[in-house]
Amino acid sequence: MLGTCRLLSVMASRALHQCVRSLARPSLRLLSANLAVRAAPVPAAAALRPLSFAAASRRTRWLGKSSVSSGVLCRQYGDLPPLTLETIKERVMYVLKLYDKINPEKLQTSSHFMKDLGLDSLDQVEIIMAMEDEFGFEIPDVEAEKLMTPSEIVEYIADKKDVYE
Amino acid sequence: MASTAATRAAAGAAKVVKPIFSRDLDEAKRRVRELYRAWYREIPNTVALFQLDITTQQGQDKLREMFDKNKHVTDPRLVDMLVIKGKMELQETIHVWKQKTHIMRYFQESEEPRATDFLSKFYRGNEP
Numbered sequence: 001m002l003g004t005c006r007l008l009s010v011m012a013s014r015a016l017h018q019c020v021r022s023l024a025r026p027s028l029r030l031l032s033a034n035l036a037v038r039a040a041p042v043p044a045a046a047a048l049r050p051l052s053f054a055a056a057s058r059r060t061r062w063l064g065k066s067s068v069s070s071g072v073l074c075r076q077y078g079d080l081p082p083l084t085l086e087t088i089k090e091r092v093m094y095v096l097k098l099y100d101k102i103n104p105e106k107l108q109t110s111s112h113f114m115k116d117l118g119l120d121s122l123d124q125v126e127i128i129m130a131m132e133d134e135f136g137f138e139i140p141d142v143e144a145e146k147l148m149t150p151s152e153i154v155e156y157i158a159d160k161k162d163v164y165e
Numbered sequence: 166m167a168s169t170a171a172t173r174a175a176a177g178a179a180k181v182v183k184p185i186f187s188r189d190l191d192e193a194k195r196r197v198r199e200l201y202r203a204w205y206r207e208i209p210n211t212v213a214l215f216q217l218d219i220t221t222q223q224g225q226d227k228l229r230e231m232f233d234k235n236k237h238v239t240d241p242r243l244v245d246m247l248v249i250k251g252k253m254e255l256q257e258t259i260h261v262w263k264q265k266t267h268i269m270r271y272f273q274e275s276e277e278p279r280a281t282d283f284l285s286k287f288y289r290g291n292e293p
């Protein structure tokens with residue numbers, strides 16, 4: 001599995017180089033003309049240097065344009081969007097509304113599972129497991145037994161994932 | 166008479182027994198929750214592995230039913246023993262030492278439920 005991943009990444013990088021090279025070709029003539037006037041290095045190096053330079057400038061400009069919408073000028077790797085307190089709360093309430101033992105009208109962020117919603121301790125365990133599945137990290141039972149309201153769950157997840165406000 | 170009975174009851178209540186795993190009921194309940202979690206995560210794998218004809222939801226309901234059967238227990242040693250038996254069942258299910266028929270035995274009622282009220286016990290016979 002690791003071999004196929006590396007092969008895929010190699011193929012992906014090769015494809016990226018090819019499309020970047022095709023993008024860089026129109027500017028190659030201008031840059032190569034400038035460099036030929038200025039100095040006379042080895043033709044292979046001269047051919048390579050403007051190619052990589054143009055490719056690099058093209059690449060950053062191209063990727064930079066796509067990430068301007070997020071407001072931060074950085075490369076977007078394959079990561080999830082950053083968590084905020086509102087998104088965590090929305091996801092927690094969404095998962096709780098999907099749970100069939102909870103009445104969605106009575107559900108609020110401060111409703112206690114046992115006192116207000118009339119759930120069992122095993123129901124609370126099931127809810128915490130659903131949160132683990134949603135957010136993708138394990139919540140140990142020592143801390144899970146104290147999480148009795150949705151707002152406490154949101155605070156705990158924000159604490160673990162370093163989400164500030 | 167009443168005073169001696171009361172003192173004997175008080176002495177019996179204060180007697181300390183050697184625990185199996187947990188020292189008090191909270192620890193025992195924590196073990197119960199851990200066991201519930203492990204079984205809950207295992208149910209979809211079990212249904213796929215043994216090719217059972219039940220849905221995952223039915224399996225989860227049966228799991229909840231088995232745990233609710235012993236909800237009334239308060240003695241930590243008894244809770245620990247039940248947790249140990251549950252862990253043994255889980256191990257046998259995970260490692261496929263059981264077979265499909267053993268898992269489906271959970272879903273078949275083979276015993277009559279014990280009579281709790283006076284009249285049912287009376288109809289059964291002279292059992293206390």
